[in-house]
Amino acid sequence: MTSSATRRENDLWLLETLVPKTAVNNLSVVFEVTGRLSAGILHRALDDVVRRHRALRTVARVGERGLELDVREDVEITLDVHRVEDEPAVGEERLRRCIAQPFALEGGPLLRAALFSGTERDTVCLVAHHLVFDAMSGGVVLQDLVTAYEARAAGASLPDTFAEGLWLPEREPSAESLEFWKRHLDGYRADGLGLWCDKDGDPAVTLAGDVHHHVLSPEADAAVTRLRRALRAPKAVVLLSAYYLTLALHGAGPDLVVGVPASTRDTASQQAVGYHVNMLPLRSRLGADRTVREVATEVRAAFFEALAHPDVPAETFLPQDRGDRPAWRNTLFRHVFNYVPTDFRNTFTLAGLPAVQRLVENGTSKYDLEFFASESADTALLSVLFNTQVLDAADVTALVARYDELLARLPEELDTPVGRLSCWSGADRSAVPAAEPADGPDSLYEAVRRTAESAPERIAVRTRAGDLDYAALWRHVTAEQAPALDDERAAGAVTALRALRQDTGAAPAEGEASG
Known part of the structure; x- marks a missing residue:
């Protein structure tokens, strides 16, 4: 059954046209087990899960009318198996590269899987396109995969509850909403x-x-x-x-x-x-x-x-x-x-093996x-x-x-x-050792003044045109006519500090211009 994409679905596709060959719409479910999994059983369990959920049997194609979605009776999901030599488990960077492979919207499945076998642990990585998946879907699919794998591993039939999964059609927004x-x-x-x-x-x-x-x-x-x-x-x-x-x-x-x-x-x-x-x-x-x-x-x-x-x-x-x-x-x-x-x-168990999810x-x-x-x-x-x-x-x-x-x-x-409110953290206070934030709103202004005196070479503002140390920042703040700065953020810092002085009535420091 072929249908035109909704506005939300089209927005996902249009985003991909802006950043082609990226994983901007890729979601994943990754878990690691202590022990070894059977690639054959895992593949059959994946097929069981895909048959259960209509969304996972949906493919997408860009045609003359734009993005079109088609629900198939059967979709074959690939399971790539990789040996992770000399590693207890697969590293995050390798998993990220697996997830980052884009889907081609040419009528193929929008779900794929990989099994990474390490020396001590196996890791399963499921990757799905956002057109057919969201964060809550990940929990449902993981639960179903565990159920199907354990049934297949035991040579048992799938439970009666493992029938056609729920399908939620797109609904129009209500007038009230x-x-x-x-x-x-x-x-x-x-x-x-x-x-x-x-x-x-x-x-x-x-x-x-x-x-x-x-x-x-x-x-x-x-x-x-x-x-x-x-x-x-x-x-x-x-x-x-x-x-x-x-x-x-x-x-x-x-x-x-x-x-x-x-x-x-x-x-x-x-x-x-x-x-x-x-x-x-x-x-x-x-x-x-x-x-x-x-x-x-x-x-x-x-x-x-x-x-x-x-x-x-x-x-x-x-x-x-x-x-x-x-x-x-x-x-x-x-x-x-x-x-x-x-x-x-x-954390959970899969056919008796301890398992834990990983966020990648x-x-x-x-x-x-x-x-x-x-x-x-x-x-x-x-x-x-x-x-x-x-x-x-x-x-x-x-x-x-x-x-x-x-x-x-x-x-x-x-x-x-x-x-x-102050948003200073301990790291900020350490970076500005002369600053003892006061109760009044002039604390930032005073902190910059004291730091310019005690640590004038400390970097205050980083810009694309170069760094601005506290001595230079203070000269700009106190100048009668502040020179133009190459970077808007540096100019903003000067403007804000000059305004603090005016709003709080802070007295100019010795040798400071009165403008």
């Missing part, structure tokens, strides 16, 4: 999406991405528990609120939309495999006078209302006029937050920054995916450290205005 999102985004202008640490990037679009893993500190984890009680909010809302605040303290906002993925499955269709997720544009106002409590309360209300209206994809509200924005960049939001209340390092990214990033929060036995884990054309790894590492420390302080800062 469309009205809600129109109200939610009324008056929104995507002018405040940039961060101070963003870079211009290479004009040749690659969507190259990297990932930074972070375990929440005990202090931040304890703060989350306190904030849940104080705000009467779930963990997802607490972590999301801190994400908004961190973005605001790095230059985004004050009117800010963050993308939050939500499943469109209802209670009866949780086991459906396919592309059943919409990115929801959650909005928050982060004006300098708003308190942390007010921001978190707004985020909580928006979060629950959004989950009640997940049937409208964010693409519905993308502005038609993109201005001078590049074609690949989302014009509604650039930052994403995803919370899954489970540990992605799921595909090496691309559709968004500037994505926080993926998941649970472990005792804390939250952050997998922070970022676009390397927009952000440097060092800046992302610093931003995540500030997020952690901000989160740890929030229980005592609930009634503090956003404009008076």
